[in-house]
Amino acid sequence: MIEVKNLYKSFGDVHVLQDISVNFEPGKINLIIGGSGSGKSVLTKCMVGLHEIDSGSIMYDGKEFTTMNFKQKKEIRKDIGMLFQASALFDSLTVEENVLFPLEMYTKQTKKEMLERVDLCLDRVNLENANKLYPAELSGGMKKRVGIARAIALNPKYLFCDEPNSGLDPFTGIVIDQLIQEITKEYNMTTIVITHDMNSVMETGENIMFLYQGKNWWQGDNHEIVKSDNKELSEFVFASKIMKQFRNA
Amino acid sequence: MITLFEHIGAYFILLSRVFKKPDNYKLIFKQTIHEMVSLGIGSLGLIAIISVFMGAVVTIQTATNMNNPLLPGYLVGFATRESFILELAPTVMSLILAGKIGSNVASEIGTMRISDQIDALEIMGVNSASYLVFPKIVASLIFIPIIVIYSMALGIIGGLLVSMYFDGMTLNDYILGIRFDFKMFSITYALIKSVFFAFIITSIPSYFGYYVKGGALEIGKASTKSVVYSSITILIINYLLTQMLLV
Numbered sequence: 001m002i003e004v005k006n007l008y009k010s011f012g013d014v015h016v017l018q019d020i021s022v023n024f025e026p027g028k029i030n031l032i033i034g035g036s037g038s039g040k041s042v043l044t045k046c047m048v049g050l051h052e053i054d055s056g057s058i059m060y061d062g063k064e065f066t067t068m069n070f071k072q073k074k075e076i077r078k079d080i081g082m083l084f085q086a087s088a089l090f091d092s093l094t095v096e097e098n099v100l101f102p103l104e105m106y107t108k109q110t111k112k113e114m115l116e117r118v119d120l121c122l123d124r125v126n127l128e129n130a131n132k133l134y135p136a137e138l139s140g141g142m143k144k145r146v147g148i149a150r151a152i153a154l155n156p157k158y159l160f161c162d163e164p165n166s167g168l169d170p171f172t173g174i175v176i177d178q179l180i181q182e183i184t185k186e187y188n189m190t191t192i193v194i195t196h197d198m199n200s201v202m203e204t205g206e207n208i209m210f211l212y213q214g215k216n217w218w219q220g221d222n223h224e225i226v227k228s229d230n231k232e233l234s235e236f237v238f239a240s241k242i243m244k245q246f247r248n249a
Numbered sequence: 250m251i252t253l254f255e256h257i258g259a260y261f262i263l264l265s266r267v268f269k270k271p272d273n274y275k276l277i278f279k280q281t282i283h284e285m286v287s288l289g290i291g292s293l294g295l296i297a298i299i300s301v302f303m304g305a306v307v308t309i310q311t312a313t314n315m316n317n318p319l320l321p322g323y324l325v326g327f328a329t330r331e332s333f334i335l336e337l338a339p340t341v342m343s344l345i346l347a348g349k350i351g352s353n354v355a356s357e358i359g360t361m362r363i364s365d366q367i368d369a370l371e372i373m374g375v376n377s378a379s380y381l382v383f384p385k386i387v388a389s390l391i392f393i394p395i396i397v398i399y400s401m402a403l404g405i406i407g408g409l410l411v412s413m414y415f416d417g418m419t420l421n422d423y424i425l426g427i428r429f430d431f432k433m434f435s436i437t438y439a440l441i442k443s444v445f446f447a448f449i450i451t452s453i454p455s456y457f458g459y460y461v462k463g464g465a466l467e468i469g470k471a472s473t474k475s476v477v478y479s480s481i482t483i484l485i486i487n488y489l490l491t492q493m494l495l496v
Contacts, residue, residue, distance in 0.1 A: 050368055077374035101373075104276055160372075
C-alpha cells in the first residue's frame with residue numbers, strides 16, 4: 001500500500017499540489033484523473049522521488065520514503081515498475097535488452113536465467129518474436145507492451161502507469177488496460193494509473209482520485225463516479241455527449 | 250554572468266554524480282566498449298581524411314613560402330612535423346571532434362531526457378549521470394589520445410605524399426626534416442593536451458544534453474551550445490597548458 005499524507009509541492013510561486021492525502025491499495029487499479037495541468041504527473045513523480053516534495057509524507061508499506069537516503073530509496077525503487085506515456089524504451093537496445101536491463105542491473109542470475117525471465121515477461125504481455133527488434137521498429141501498442149514487460153521484470157510491488165493507452169487505437173487501448181488489470185491481480189501489485197481515457201475509468205477504476213486545481217477533489221470507484229453530484233467531476237467525466245447519454249441511460 | 254556561474258555550478262554537480270561509485274561495473278564496462286566503438290572508431294575515417302589533406306596543404310604552403318635558397322630544404326618537413334605534433338593533431342583535431350562527438354553526445358543524451366528514458370533509469374534506481382556520462386568520458390580519455398597520434402602520423406604522411414611530386418622540394422629533404430631535432434617531449438605535451446580536451450569534448454556536451462528541457466528544437470540548441478562552449482573551453486585550456494608546459 002502507498003499512503004500519501006498532506007503532500008504539498010510548488011514550483012516557484014505556482015502551487016501544483018496542495019494538501020494531497022490518499023491511499024493507494026494493493027491488488028487494485030488506482031486511477032488518478034484530472035484535467036491537463038491539474039498535477040497528476042507531478043504527483044506520481046513526487047511519489048517515485050523524481051521531484052522533491054515541499055512537505056508531507058509518502059509511505060511505501062509503512063516506510064517513510066521522503067526521509068530515506070539514496071541507498072534506501074534505491075531499495076524501494078527496485079520494487080517500483082513504471083510505464084511511461086511514450087514508453088521510454090532505451091532506443092539503442094533491442095526489446096530483449098530493454099527487458100534484460102533491470103535484471104542485469106540488480107540480480108545475480110545467470111544469463112540463461114535472465115533470458116528465461118525476459119521471455120516469460122514478453123510472453124506475459126503477449127509479445128512474441130520481437131526479442132531482437134529495436135524500439136524504432138515497433139508499433140505504439142508493442143512499445144507499451146515492452147514497457148510493461150520491462151516494468152514487471154523485477155516482480156515489482158508497485159506499478160505506475162502514465163497514460164498507458166494514450167496514442168493507441170481504442171482496441172489496443174482496451175487490450176493494454178486489460179493487461180494491466182490482469183497483472184495487478186496476478187501479482188497483487190499496487191497499481192497507479194494516470195488516465196484521461198473515460199473508457200478506462202469506467203472499465204477498470206476500482207479506486208479513483210480526481211485531482212482539481214492541485215487538490216484531491218473527489219475519491220471513489222467507477223460506480224460512484226456515475227452517481228456523484230460533484231460539479232467539477234461531472235464536468236470533467238461527462239464532458240462529451242456520449243458520456244452524458246451514458247450517464248442518463 | 251550569474252547564468253554562467255549557474256552553468257558552471259550545475260556542471261560540477263553533474264560531474265560529482267558522474268564519478269560516484271557505479272551501480273554495476275559489468276554494465277559500465279560494456280557501455281564503455283560500446284562508446285569506444287561509437288565515438289572513437291566512428292571518428293577514424295573523418296580524422297584520416299582531414300589529417301592527410303591538412304598535412305599536404307601545410308607542406309605545400311611551407312614549401313611555397315620557403316623557396317629562398319639560403320633556407321635548408323629540410324625545414325619544410327620539420328615545420329610540417331612540428332605543426333602537426335604541437336598544434337594541428339591535438340588542438341585542431343580536438344576542435345573537429347568537439348563538433349562531431351559533442352553534437353552527437355548532446356543530442357543523444359538530450360533525446361533520452363525529453364523521451365523520459367533518463368527518468369526511467371532514475372526510477373529503476375540507476376544513477377543515470379554515471380551510467381550515461383562516465384562511459385563516454387572514459388572512452389574518450391582512452392580513444393582521443395590514440396586518435397591524436399593517428400592524426401600526427403597521417404598528417405606527416407600527407408606531407409610526404411606531396412613531397413614526392415612537388416617541384417620546390419625533394420622526398421629526401423622532407424624525410425630529413427621530419428627526423429631533424431625530434432624532441433619526445435613534444436609528443437608528451439600533445440598527449441597531455443589531448444587528455445584534457447577529451448574530457449571537455451564529452452563532459453560539456455553531456456551537461457548540455459542532460460539538462461535539456463523542452464523538445465526537438467531545444468535539443469538542437471543544446472547541441473549547438475555544447476559545440477560552442479566545448480570549442481571555447483578547448484582554446485582557453487590550450488593556451489593555459491601551453492603557457493605551463495612549453496614556456
